[in-house]
Amino acid sequence: MIANYIFLILFSVFLLLCIYSFRRFTYWKDRGVPYDKPNLFFGNLGFIMRRSFWDYCYELRSRHPRDYVGIFLGWQPAMMVQTSELARNILNNDFEYFQDRSLYSNATDPIGSLNLFTVKNPIWKNMRHELSPMFTAMRLKMITELMNVNAKELVLKIKRDFIDKKELVDLKELFSMYTSDTVAYSVFGIRVSVLNNENSPLWYITSHMVKWTFWRGLEFTLIFLMPAIAAILKLNFFSKPATEYVKKLFFNVVEERKKVKNATYKDLVSHLLQLKENVKLPADAGSQLAEDIMIAQAAVFILGSVETSSATLAYCLHELAYHPEEQEKLYNVIAQAVNEKGNEVLEYNDLLELKYLTACINETLRKHTPVPHLDRRCQKEYKLNDKVTIEKGLPVFINVLAIHYNEKYYPEPEQWRPERFSTVNEGDNLNYNFLPFGEGPRFCIGKRYGMMQVRAALAQIVLKYRVEPAVPYSVQTDPYAVYVSA
Numbered sequence: 001m002i003a004n005y006i007f008l009i010l011f012s013v014f015l016l017l018c019i020y021s022f023r024r025f026t027y028w029k030d031r032g033v034p035y036d037k038p039n040l041f042f043g044n045l046g047f048i049m050r051r052s053f054w055d056y057c058y059e060l061r062s063r064h065p066r067d068y069v070g071i072f073l074g075w076q077p078a079m080m081v082q083t084s085e086l087a088r089n090i091l092n093n094d095f096e097y098f099q100d101r102s103l104y105s106n107a108t109d110p111i112g113s114l115n116l117f118t119v120k121n122p123i124w125k126n127m128r129h130e131l132s133p134m135f136t137a138m139r140l141k142m143i144t145e146l147m148n149v150n151a152k153e154l155v156l157k158i159k160r161d162f163i164d165k166k167e168l169v170d171l172k173e174l175f176s177m178y179t180s181d182t183v184a185y186s187v188f189g190i191r192v193s194v195l196n197n198e199n200s201p202l203w204y205i206t207s208h209m210v211k212w213t214f215w216r217g218l219e220f221t222l223i224f225l226m227p228a229i230a231a232i233l234k235l236n237f238f239s240k241p242a243t244e245y246v247k248k249l250f251f252n253v254v255e256e257r258k259k260v261k262n263a264t265y266k267d268l269v270s271h272l273l274q275l276k277e278n279v280k281l282p283a284d285a286g287s288q289l290a291e292d293i294m295i296a297q298a299a300v301f302i303l304g305s306v307e308t309s310s311a312t313l314a315y316c317l318h319e320l321a322y323h324p325e326e327q328e329k330l331y332n333v334i335a336q337a338v339n340e341k342g343n344e345v346l347e348y349n350d351l352l353e354l355k356y357l358t359a360c361i362n363e364t365l366r367k368h369t370p371v372p373h374l375d376r377r378c379q380k381e382y383k384l385n386d387k388v389t390i391e392k393g394l395p396v397f398i399n400v401l402a403i404h405y406n407e408k409y410y411p412e413p414e415q416w417r418p419e420r421f422s423t424v425n426e427g428d429n430l431n432y433n434f435l436p437f438g439e440g441p442r443f444c445i446g447k448r449y450g451m452m453q454v455r456a457a458l459a460q461i462v463l464k465y466r467v468e469p470a471v472p473y474s475v476q477t478d479p480y481a482v483y484v485s486a
């Protein structure tokens with residue numbers, strides 16, 4: 001008898017959920033917008049944890065080769081736009097409608113919701129203004145010196161651990177060590193080297209951040225793609241141990257600095273201490289908020305600089321291994337610059353001048369775009385065109401892969417051809433056809449830092465070693481990763 005009741009209740013709940021799903025899934029049809037056919041309950045996210053969102057964006061453009069397409073993130077309808085013209089409007093021209101990202105960001109997770117990537121307006125605008133001076137050419141020049149020191153350690157480690165021992169290299173892990181060493185300096189002013197087998201306090205955090213386990217992948221997927229569920233589950237953008245560690249490190253550094261009178265530091269910690277004074281917080285905000293804001297920026301700079309740059313480096317070397325002619329050309333360009341300069345290590349300005357080096361990196365960012373989609377939330381009703389109006393609150397995504405693989409702009413887009421970028425100037429988004437760092441007011445704040453970090457390592461590696469293929473050309477994307485595809 002009880003079993004019958006339970007069955008009846010479960011069946012009724014199931015039926016109600018089915019009816020609700022069907023009603024939700026008519027959203028785009030009712031508005032005459034072409035859409036990707038959803039599956040019961042999961043909408044278009046039935047692939048999660050089996051395939052990456054990168055793959056979904058990549059396949060969507062061939063399934064729906066049109067300017068925009070409706071999708072369903074579970075029950076939540078979202079708009080995916082796929083052209084450079086619409087991207088320009090959403091990211092830049094009509095920014096006032098799309099100022100915030102759509103991902104989950106909740107006050108119960110202050111470090112996760114107050115960092116520059118997730119924070120909403122009006123705090124974002126003020127914070128961006130305060131943080132931008134961290135990336136002036138003068139500061140980058142100084143940080144490039146350290147990038148070069150770390151790149152040298154990288155070259156030595158490759159010889160010591162892989163060439164001499166005849167072992168295969170895990171490029172992603174190796175480059176995460178390099179970027180971790182660099183960010184330890186730019187954020188905390190710590191000069192340590194995990195590459196040199198030193199006990200780096202940051203490696204504990206970064207090695208956790210770049211490992212996409214099933215649970216971390218699921219957490220991130222929900223945070224980015226199903227924010228309502230992430231809110232119910234009260235998920236954290238950064239894991240608890242990583243947050244605690246960043247906090248500990250941050251305040252240790254602050255305490256140490258108090259002991260040294262009149263010293264000036266140019267890292268993020270000193271900048272954040274200044275920011276604490278300058279950011280205009282709500283009048284009722286306590287000192288805890290200011291503290292959380294500082295830690296949040298340190299954490300997001302670590303995450304932002306490690307994952308994306310190491311994936312770009314890994315993919316670029318992979319492509320060079322399969323393109324010996326291009327590798328030879330790159331070697332010659334670097335060797336010539338080194339000869340002319342009379343110094344094996346190229347500095348900031350020298351690296352900037354190596355157009356072919358930049359072209360190889362840009363082509364890698366086009367083909368193996370670390371961030372396949374840019375997300376925004378519509379803040380007030382927006383007319384996409386004469387037929388379609390986007391409602392307030394709707395997530396709007398730019399499918400960057402649809403743009404980067406557009407045959408009209410990049411003939412034979414599956415081919416890796418640095419020549420495509422040989423005449424492109426630094427920072428040119430090619431009329432919104434090249435968006436690896438996003439665009440508009442919320443474009444990547446670490447763009448020039450990230451590019452320089454990749455240039456410094458690549459120049460030294462290519463000068464010293466010839467790379468050859470060791471794995472099949474087509475690399476499977478990581479099914480647990482939301483953003484980076486390696």
Ligand code: HEM
Nearest residue numbers: 116117304305308309371436437438439442443444446450
């Ligand atoms: C190859 C390296 C990198 C790539 C491909 C990359 C890519 C991106 C992309 C696509 C966005 C979103 C932009 C948008 O929505 O329009 C972004 C935002 C951001 N990135 Fe990067 N990034 C890289 C390196 C870095 C570095 C080195 C840092 C920190 C030092 C960093 C910190 C950030 C932050 C804080 C944001 C949020 C900016 C805002 O909303 O105001 N990134 N990045």
